[in-house]
Amino acid sequence: MQKIAVLSDIHIDRSSDELPGIIGELTASAGAELMILAGDVANGTDEALAGLKRIRNHAGIPVYFVAGNHDIWQSPQGADQDSKSQPDSWQAYNELLSWPENLAHGPVSLEGGWQLAGCGGWYDLGFAGREFTREQLLEMTYKGKGWADRRNTSWTGEPERVHRYFLGELRRQIRETGNPERTVAVTHVVPHASFTVPSIFPTWRFFNAYLGSGDYAELYREMNVPLAVFGHIHHRFDRTLAGTRYIGCPLGYRREWKHSDDPRRECKEAMKIIELGPEDSINETRI
Ligand SMILES: [Fe+2]
Ligand SMILES: [Fe+2]
Numbered sequence: 331m332q333k334i335a336v337l338s339d340i341h342i343d344r345s346s347d348e349l350p351g352i353i354g355e356l357t358a359s360a361g362a363e364l365m366i367l368a369g370d371v372a373n374g375t376d377e378a379l380a381g382l383k384r385i386r387n388h389a390g391i392p393v394y395f396v397a398g399n400h401d402i403w404q405s406p407q408g409a410d411q412d413s414k415s416q417p418d419s420w421q422a423y424n425e426l427l428s429w430p431e432n433l434a435h436g437p438v439s440l441e442g443g444w445q446l447a448g449c450g451g452w453y454d455l456g457f458a459g460r461e462f463t464r465e466q467l468l469e470m471t472y473k474g475k476g477w478a479d480r481r482n483t484s485w486t487g488e489p490e491r492v493h494r495y496f497l498g499e500l501r502r503q504i505r506e507t508g509n510p511e512r513t514v515a516v517t518h519v520v521p522h523a524s525f526t527v528p529s530i531f532p533t534w535r536f537f538n539a540y541l542g543s544g545d546y547a548e549l550y551r552e553m554n555v556p557l558a559v560f561g562h563i564h565h566r567f568d569r570t571l572a573g574t575r576y577i578g579c580p581l582g583y584r585r586e587w588k589h590s591d592d593p594r595r596e597c598k599e600a601m602k603i604i605e606l607g608p609e610d611s612i613n614e615t616r617i
Pocket of ligand 2: 398
């Protein structure tokens with residue numbers, strides 16, 4: 331049995347400075363042996379790495395991480411700069427590889443033949459409504475509102491290409507485990523359309539474009555991956571689709587919290603503790 335604490339989108343800079351201590355307390359009281367943090371620790375690489383270090387120090391267990399879009403943002407303080415004047419996002423992505431437990435380094439073997447595989451992933455625009463053209467979606471602006479990655483990321487290559495790179499990396503990693511059927515796959519982006527924002531919110535028919543790609547779910551189905559962890563969308567999910575259990579447990583921005591006066595309570599509600607057991611069992615325990 332291996333106990334794992336799962337959490338994403340902690341956005342330390344937009345939630346609470348007490349979080350690393352709180353996460354440490356919660357993982358200790360649950361007896362978690364490792365943690366999966368599925369991206370968006372903070373805005374910018376320096377801030378994300380500093381946050382990871384503080385969490386690791388408090389929790390005292392490995393903190394396996396995949397890069398979120400916010401973690402690679404290049405100008406946390408100068409968000410109104412044009413992305414064209416900024417360094418390439420690949421550079422920021424590579425800086426995050428200095429975190430030794432960044433899952434982009436390759437699969438990690440756990441007890442009982444279980445494995446962890448992961449990478450941040452990116453979006454391929456495919457979750458948007460069909461009424462929008464690719465050119466409109468590449469603009470990342472709708473009715474005067476812009477998607478913030480437009481200003482804060484600057485990949486060489488279009489989003490679909492960035493996505494395909496990450497999808498290929500994830501496929502390679504899952505193969506490398508030699509045991510996809512006992513692999514926990516982690517992305518930051520949303521892997522299945524079921525977890526996008528429902529189209530009763532018209533602007534989200536546009537902005538869903540930047541949430542992820544259904545190719546990740548397709549990959550999990552093809553390879554019989556039993557458990558997928560993701561973040562990015564600040565809604566919590568635990569649902570099984572086509573044989574894969576999907577867990578999304580974001581903390582989100584403080585303004586989104588149900589218990590905004592109590593970071594401990596909110597964090598406890600967001601964090602999931604799962605147990606990977608023998609015979610492919612995935613159980614959940616309370617903190
Ligand atoms: Fe987030
Ligand atoms: Fe995100």
